[in-house]
Amino acid sequence: MLQLPLREFNGELILGLGRHDADFTSDLFALMQLVPPLPAFTDAGKAFNKFLQRFAVVGPASIMLTAGTNPAIEFAFILLSHRDPVTLEWLDEPIQDLPEDMMIPADPPPWWHSRKKATQFANGMSRGGDHRGTMILASSLCTDTTAEAAVILDYFIDVVAYLESIEPPQYPYPVDTELAAAGEEVFLCHCAGCHGNYSADGENDYYPNMLIPLELIGTDPVFAAYGAGEFNYLEEWFESSFFGAVTQLGVTEPFVGYVAPPLDSVWASAPYFHNASVPTLDLVLDSGARPTYWKRVDFDSTHYDWGALGWPYEVLDHGQDQAGPLEQRNLIYDTTKPGHSNAGHPFGDALTSEERAAVLEYLKTI
Ligand code: HEC
Incomplete structure (x- = not known):
């Protein structure tokens, strides 16, 4: 079930919106490995064959449980384990064994948040003004020398400028302005301290870039804790590498937690939280009502729930372990699986249903 339309929302391509429908649960990797190598006597052939060889290593080790979740974070761990940090030379034998049960489902954040964020990742990784180190590492499947990486680093001045130029989309339907104004009051009181203030033209926005400790936010701990504590290989590798001279990774400092993300056009980027669990x-805004097992009704981007603001879903009475073959199992978001918890962020729970409706209306305007 490989979905082909790219970053579609409501039937349209939205620049900078992460894919909510890509399926990394199996087929892609199996398919890639069926592609025959090209004749190795041309540069293109050599490059393609190298790509296939690398993909064979990272692919099988980064299979997701649920369609719609993304293995980008796991890719990074696996790639690093096959590279010398100083020379960037590719090593067929990994220099670090990764945990067999590694499972870090990710939800790609929208690119229109780039210009506001001091850290690039949900757990606060990639610090400081220059994020090019982590960005080019992510595209380093075939970069095998520091000389090659230096050239790519220069290109990324333009890539970053482009990302920072992307504007959030406007809400496409009429908004109840009175209700939204009431919602703004609630938002300023209950939400803005972590998520910031928003102005109609964006000119007077204030975004505090706050990392919230895991104990307080209470969402799934896996991604926040990875790289911290015993498994700190990622940080050690990165800080001693070519990329660490450009960008500071900072997994463990100042503490383990998640960044409260900007909420510009957040209505467009369902599902929610760093692991796409909601x-x-x-x-x-209502943690007690979140389903333990759910499944998207379909992957039609025009089939959106404009009331609840998100993808229509079905609540199930069983998880992946009780489901049938892969093509049924991988549609189930099972929040009891490691990395997939939908707990935490209780900050909307105390709101009345009127206040919640008002906040939702307000979120359409920012
Ligand atoms: C104490 C800080 C804090 C408060 C208060 C807070 N949030 Fe959050 N919020 C966070 C953090 C941290 C995350 C990221 C959690 C994660 O992904 O694991 C988050 C995530 C979200 C998301 C999901 C964003 C996405 O793209 O996935 C939304 C929407 C949101 N908050 C809205 C609100 C609203 C509305 C309020 C007020 C009722 C609120 N938050 C109050 C810290 C806070």
């Missing part, structure tokens, strides 16, 4: 904004 299908609608309505449920972000």
Whole structure:
């Protein structure tokens, strides 16, 4: 079930919106490995064959449990384990064994947040003004020398400028301005301290870039804790590498937690939280109502729930272990699986249903 339309929302391509429908649960890797190598006597052939060889290493080790979740973070761990940090030479034998049960489902953040964020990742990794180190590492499947990496680093001045130029989309339907104004009051009181203030033209926005300790936010701990504590290989590798001279990774400092993300056009980027565990904004604000097992009704981007602001879902009475073959199992978001918890962020729970509706209306305007 490989979905081909790219970053579509409501039937349209939205620049900078992460894919909510890509399926990394198996087929892609199996398919890649069926592609025959090209004749190795041309540069293109050599490059393609190298790509296939690398993919054979990272692919099988980064299979997701649920369609719609993304293995980008796991890719990084696996790639690093096959590279010398100083020379960037590729090593067929990994220099670090990764935990067999590694499972870090990710939800790609929208690119229109780039210009606000001091850290690039949900757990606060990639610090400081220059994020090019982590960005080019992510595209380093075939970069085998520091000389090659230096050339790419220069290109990324333009890539970063482009990312920072992307504007959030406007909400496409009429908004109840009175209700939204009431919602703004609630938002300023209950939400802005972590998520910032928003102005109509964006000119007077204030975004505090706050990392919230795991104990307080209470969302799934896996990604926050990875790289911290015993398994600190990622940080050690990165800080001693070519990329660490450009960008500071900072997994463990100042503490383990998640960044409260900017909320510009957040209505467009369902599902929610760093692990895509919550299908609608309505449920972000009501932690007790979140389903333990759920499944998207379909992957039609025009089939959106404009009331709850998110993807229509079905609540199931069983998880992946009780499901049938892969093509049924991988549609189930099972929040009891490691990395997939939908707990935490209880900050909307104390709101009345009127206040919650008002906040949702306000979120359409920012
Ligand atoms: C104490 C800080 C804090 C407060 C208060 C807070 N949030 Fe959050 N919020 C966070 C953090 C941290 C995350 C990221 C959690 C994660 O991904 O694991 C988050 C995530 C979210 C998301 C999901 C964003 C996405 O793209 O996935 C939304 C929406 C949101 N918050 C809205 C609100 C609203 C509305 C309020 C007020 C009712 C609020 N938050 C109050 C810290 C806070």
